[in-house]
Amino acid sequence: MAGHRSERGLKRGELARRTGCHLETIRYYETAGLMPEPARTDAGHRIYDPEQERRLRFILRARELGFTIEELKGLLKLIDGDGPSCGDVYDMAEAHIASIRSKITDLKKLEKTLVEISTECARGEAPDCPIIDALYESA
Amino acid sequence: MAGHRSERGLKRGELARRTGCHLETIRYYETAGLMPEPARTDAGHRIYDPEQERRLRFILRARELGFTIEELKGLLKLIDGDGPSCGDVYDMAEAHIASIRSKITDLKKLEKTLVEISTECARGEAPDCPIIDALYESA
DNA sequence: ATAGGGCCTGTAGTTAGTACAGGTGCAAGA
DNA sequence: TCTTGCACCTGTACTAACTACAGGCCCTAT
Incomplete structure (x- = not known):
């Protein structure tokens, strides 16, 4: 039992x-x-x-x-x-917001770059691909 | 030599x-x-x-x-x-752009939430921190 | 001659989990 | 009553994309 x-x-x-x-x-x-x-x-x-x-x-x-x-x-x-204390929590949250904002900024730049290079791609069978070419150029 | x-x-x-x-x-x-x-x-x-x-x-x-x-x-x-082929590269880039966009969307939501909860924080020594309280509520 | 640095290798640690192997117990169906 | 199947237990290995470290070798400068 x-x-x-x-x-x-x-x-x-x-x-x-x-x-x-x-x-x-x-x-x-x-x-x-x-x-x-x-x-x-x-x-x-x-x-x-x-x-x-x-x-x-x-x-x-x-x-x-x-x-x-x-x-x-x-x-x-x-x-x-x-x-x-609560102040420490606040600081953590603020630091967090800052890092999120910088991530967003980076990702937006990245998106822009990718869109630029991919729209140039004719989606063909060409041996020299514009995306590949773009990646060879330094940021 | x-x-x-x-x-x-x-x-x-x-x-x-x-x-x-x-x-x-x-x-x-x-x-x-x-x-x-x-x-x-x-x-x-x-x-x-x-x-x-x-x-x-x-x-x-x-x-x-x-x-x-x-x-x-x-x-x-x-x-x-x-x-x-180049077309495959294009597809990879496109998929990539989509995933970046969704990351940006998520991060923006997240930033908004964090800003909302942290502005409520009086930055004081109060034992009940509004950020903590906010985290206890489900998304 | 020796001290320092750069290089070599293989291995372990990092973050935040996920997956798996091998074992035990419990509850329901045949 | 047996047995089958599931949920749970444990410890360990795996993931991505590196980074760090231990123990040696070699080269150069002082």
Whole structure:
């Protein structure tokens, strides 16, 4: 009769399905120190409570917004009560915005260049391809 | 008297400096099959001729434009005379432009979100940080 | 003669996961 | 009751595109 005293909570696969993340990603976040070690059933299966699901969603959202695992450790320390202030979080967000803007700028330049060289391409069988030629010219 | 019959060409370090790429990257491109095995001095040092420098610049430029190593293999096959036609190169470039455009779109959304949440941040010492709060809400 | 630097090799580390092999337990169908 | 199949467990290897490092060799300058 021991072993199933109403083990409430989600197993790893259920949590993965609910949050839309890959099964193994959850275990990865655990070893990376972002997710706490969860409770286990008698069989050793991980059991997650709603607070842990909330935390995982937070992590996934921050990753979506481009924060690195290392940055997330900082954010989570703040959440967990010790560590940096809100000002530090703000600074991280600002730095992040700056790097996103520079990525956008670079990608736009890149797009322009690619469009220029590809419109010159006659889409033919010519042995000298204008795209190839363009790539030979330095940026 | 053997060993220095005017070994013309660049050594690996010189080529790296001239092209602005990392020393080890050149060796990496060699093992990856993008750069040919270069000539060697009697001491076994790699010696690059201008054609090889040209090829390296081509590779670096294409990488800058976001082509993957695998895509580069296709481009280089074309250059080397066998393989796909100019039309294939055009298709690769077009696919590339599409993926760049979608990256730009995503980054813009992301920037907007981050700006929104960070402007709400009072940059204070408040225990509940609006950025953290915003991250807890799903996208 | 020796100290420094550049080069050589093979291998391991990086980021953020994903995939896989081999094993255990649980629950339902035949 | 058996058994089949799935979900889960673990550790490890793989991905992209490099970068870094350890341990040696050789060349040049002092």
